[in-house]
Amino acid sequence: MLLVDGGILRNFPVQDAKEMGADIIIGVEVSANLYTKDQLNSVVRIMDQVSSFQAARSNAEQAALCDILIKPDIGNYNMFSFEDIDSLILNGERAARKMLPQLKALVDSLKQFQYRYTRLRIPPDLDSIYIKSIHYEGLDKVSKNLVKGNFEIRDTGWIKLQELEHGIERLYGTRFFERVNYRLNPSLEGSELTLRFKEQPFNFFKFSMHYDQYLKTAILLNATYRNILGEGSRLLIDLKLGQFPGAQVQYTVHTFARPNIGLGIKMGVNSLPAKFYTPDLLLRENYNVQHFIGEIDLFSTVSKAFMIRTGIQGEVFNIDKEMEVNDTINFNANNLNWYARFRFDTQDRTVFPHKGDFFSSEIKYVMRGKYFNDLLWDKSFWRIIAWYTKYIPLHSRIVIIPSANGGFTFSKHIPVPFFNYLGGMLTSEMNLFPFDGLKYMTVSSPNVVTGSLALRGEPWKDKFITLKVNYAGVSDGLDNVPILPKLFSYG
Structure with a gap:
């Protein structure tokens, strides 16, 4: 069966269908009739009639070429009658039923040819392919060795398509490429795989x-x-x-070791104000904190979205407590930690994402450290911090954003730098939890659970309005971490 629709040159293209090989043609002619003499009562209709003569003559010639002609009554409908589609379909069905004897006769006449109907079999989904060679396009400053170390697929042999997709994701995860795709050229001996790259700007x-x-x-x-x-x-x-x-300063290098192992080194210092409040939310003490940190770790980009890393961390906290005007007391803490971090990121963009998930977590083992220049905590302890946010698009300009975060410390004696702090909008340190409606670092606690639900709209391009509800629970011990919120705000 062949379906052919008309165009500007020939509105009812019966002869075109014949030229394309049609043996039997059932035509449906839906063009409007010419106006009668009494209907030509305006300049617009007269001009329309003049332009329609040639089309009417062509339609009549084409209709004569049909084996069966069906002509529905379109009445006052036209090409813009989209809301009347049900009525138009009904009129078409009525016109076809009038031609039912001719259609049945056509079916009976075809029975003499004894057509054989063959059931088409849908081929099974392709699971594996044989790769006979791999080629690389677009590599300039990134070496093939780096690509091979992260792609983790042999130059020849059978591979699963899922392995191919995971290899592409790992290459994205190196952050050396703006775009990565591939092309397969099949042959009798196997397929040639071509990886095509667009590299990121190297220095900026x-x-x-x-x-x-x-x-x-x-x-x-x-x-x-x-x-x-x-x-x-x-x-x-x-x-x-x-x-x-x-x-x-952060330095990372992707090695050629498998499975996709890299080395990271980081050194940094951050300064921030710290505040302590009474249970009545009255400011009690002011501090100025300098946080020095050094890390060395191993990491693996499991996929474009997922990264894990583990290493050793050294920390020094230099804390100035403000007593009176121009009077401070200085004390410090230093310790050595082991940590493991997990990061999962499928956000479609870094700033104001429209869809995707973001999860970040750190498990840290804090070893015995020095505090006030003396041993303050005589036992090592564990702490866990986790962040999760999901972006759910309701519309091209409306997103609903649920999130849940938490910080937990597994110890009864906790140094001040390892408390979790709630309030404000800053996240410059991992144990600072934003909370709309509370001042910066208003609440300090060993254990914090927070959550929020936001509705973000974009009424104008790159202009956003967000409605947000926050809740949080805090406790001094893991045995009574609240499930129900103790703090609530909206804005």
Whole structure:
């Protein structure tokens, strides 16, 4: 069966169907009739009639070529009668039923040819393919060795399509590429796999400014360099200039070891104000904190979205307690930790995502440390922090955003730097939990559970309005972490 529709040159293309090989033609002619003499009562209708003569003549010639002609009564309907589609279909059915004897006669005449109907079999889903060679397109500054180490597929042999997709995701996860796709060229001996890359800009510089009522004005600078200290390496330098300055240098290198192992080194310092409140939410003490950190770890980009890393961390906290005007007391803490981090990110964009999930978690084993220059905690302890946010699009400009976060410390004697703090909007440290409606660091507790539900709209391009409900529960011990919220806000 062949279906042919008309166009500008021939509105009822019966002869075109014949030229395409049709033996029997059932035509449905739905063009409007010419106006009668009495209907030609306006200039518009006269002009329409003049332009329609040629089409009417062509339609009549084409109708004569049909084996069976069906002509529904379209009445006053036209090409813009979209809301009347049910009525038009009904009129078409009525016209076809009038031609039912001719249609049945056509069916009976075809029985003499004894047609054989063959059931088409749907081929099974392709599970594996044989790769006879792999080619690379678009590689400039990224080496083939780096690609092979992360792709983890042999140059020849059978592979599952799922393995191919996972390999592409791992290449994305290196953050060396803006785009990665592939092409398969099949042959009798196997398929040629071509990986096509668009590399990220290798060296770039970013600048921004930030202001909030707690950290005041800050200038943020970032420089990123790739392959500067070795093949498959990335060097990030971040500076924060302002009343509470900070700096961080992070170096990562993707090795050729499998399964996709990399090495990371990080050193940094961050300054921030710290505040302690009474249970009545009255400000009790002010601190200025300098947090020095050094890390060395191993990581693996399991896929484009999922990364795990584990390593050793050294921390030093230098804390100034404000007593009176121009009078402070200084004390410090230092400790050594083991940590494991997990990150899962399927957000469609970094800023104001429209869909996707984000999960980040850290499990840390804090070893005995020095505090006030003396041993304060004589036992090591565990702590867990986790963040989860989901973006659910309801419309192209409306997103619902549920989130749940928590920080837990498994110890009865906890140094001040390892408390969890609730309030404000800052997340410059992992144990700071934002909470709309509370001032910065209003609540401090060993254990915190928070959640929120937000509705974000984009009434104009890149202009957003968010309605948000927050809840939180805090406790001093894991045996009574509240399930029901103790703190609630909206805005």
